[in-house]
Structures are given as C-alpha cells and as structure tokens.
Amino acid sequence: MTVDDVTDRRVKRTRMAIFEAFRELVLTRKYDDIRLADIIDMSGIGRSTFYEHFRNKDDVLVTSIEPLFSALAKIPPGAAEREHVQFVIEHFWEQRRFARIVFRDVLYEKLSRKLADMIELEIAVGDPAEKRFQSVAAASAMLGVIRAWLAGEFSMTAEDLSRRLMQTARQEVGGDD
Known part of the structure; x- marks a missing residue:
C-alpha cells in the first residue's frame, strides 16, 4: 500500500x-x-x-449531490444512459425525505445553478449566451419536474420519469437553430 x-x-x-x-x-x-x-x-x-x-456548508451540499447530477447533466446533449438516470431518480425517491428538504427554496436555487453549470460543460453550443440559456432552462425543467414528482404533484414510476426527462430535455436543447 x-x-x-x-x-x-x-x-x-x-x-x-x-x-x-x-x-x-x-x-x-x-x-x-x-x-x-x-x-x-x-x-x-x-x-x-x-x-x-x-469552503462552507453550501459547498458540502453541492459536492455531495454532484455525482448524482453528473447523470442528469448528460441528458440534454443526449449522452445519458437511461439506467444511470433511472438510478438517480430511484435514489431521489428512496431518499425523498432528504430530497424534499434540499429541493426547497434557496437550496433548490443553489442546486439548479450547479446542475446548469454541469450541463453547460456538456452541451456543444457555440454562442455563450445561448449555451447558458439552454443550460439554465434544462436544469430548471429537470429539477422542477423531479421536485414536483417528489412532492406528489403527479404519479409516475421512476422508469417512466427517467424516460420522459430524457425525451423532454433532448427536445429542448438541440443546438443552434
């Protein structure tokens, strides 16, 4: 050793x-x-x-969720594997008591920003403003849907939610038009 x-x-x-x-x-x-x-x-x-x-407690939060967000960040450019996304969604469901807390208010904003930053590194859009726009839109959409699902606003299996997230995010982030 x-x-x-x-x-x-x-x-x-x-x-x-x-x-x-x-x-x-x-x-x-x-x-x-x-x-x-x-x-x-x-x-x-x-x-x-x-x-x-x-650096601080926010850094602990963001760092602790980064491995889970890595699968979500790959959805918009179409590089995500369904099994990884489903694992993340199932994990959020299994840990929903914790997830419901961290997907609230100020924490939700910090997590949304982190996911947007991660998506921005993944997508291939030339214009920086457009790239940021698409990253923020994709992160907000995905986390908003996950948060609503965890809150019981709609019922869906983790498998179906994973599939729908992948379909929707890929449609919304398509590159320069």
Whole structure:
C-alpha cells in the first residue's frame, strides 16, 4: 500500500464523515440553523480539516449531490444512459425525505445553478449566451419536474420519469437553430 493509497482512503473517510453529519443535520434542523461548527462537531473532525475539503456548508451540499447530477447533466446533449438516470431518480425517491428538504427554496436555487453549470460543460453550443440559456432552462425543467414528482404533484414510476426527462430535455436543447 502506498502513501497515496492511505491518503486517499483518509480523504474519502473524512469527506464521508462530513457528508453523513451534514445529512443528519439537514434532516433534523432547518438549513439556515445549521452552523459549520455543528457539521464539524458531528463529523468528529477539526475545523482546519473541514476547510481542507470544503469552503462552507453550501459547498458540502453541492459536492455531495454532484455525482448524482453528473447523470442528469448528460441528458440534454443526449449522452445519458437511461439506467444511470433511472438510478438517480430511484435514489431521489428512496431518499425523498432528504430530497424534499434540499429541493426547497434557496437550496433548490443553489442546486439548479450547479446542475446548469454541469450541463453547460456538456452541451456543444457555440454562442455563450445561448449555451447558458439552454443550460439554465434544462436544469430548471429537470429539477422542477423531479421536485414536483417528489412532492406528489403527479404519479409516475421512476422508469417512466427517467424516460420522459430524457425525451423532454433532448427536445429542448438541440443546438443552434
């Protein structure tokens, strides 16, 4: 085992402790009432260790959801695999108590911005303004539909929702016309 392997495991363990503490706090408190000190205390790490990994609690939120958003970001350019998208949708459903919290208000805006940034890196549109427009539109549409589904505004299987998201997003983001 190399020093890099040990360091990598330590980094993963630290980040996982932070993510788990953050998740627990989000489920038990209002987001605005969560302080960095709470995350640090609950995760059992030091303040300087926290700052080696994250800037603030918003950074923890956005970083924790990034792997899930990577599948959604591939939908608009048509590069997503249905199985990956369905996995994400099923995960949101299984974790709907947490998802309903983070898909609210200010947090929803932060997540929407993050997904739009990720989509922007994926789509091939020459004009920067058009690229941003399409990215924001696709992110808002997808997350809005997922949020409404989680809230029970309509009933659909995760498989059907995945398929519909893929069809709709590809139609809306088509490139320069």
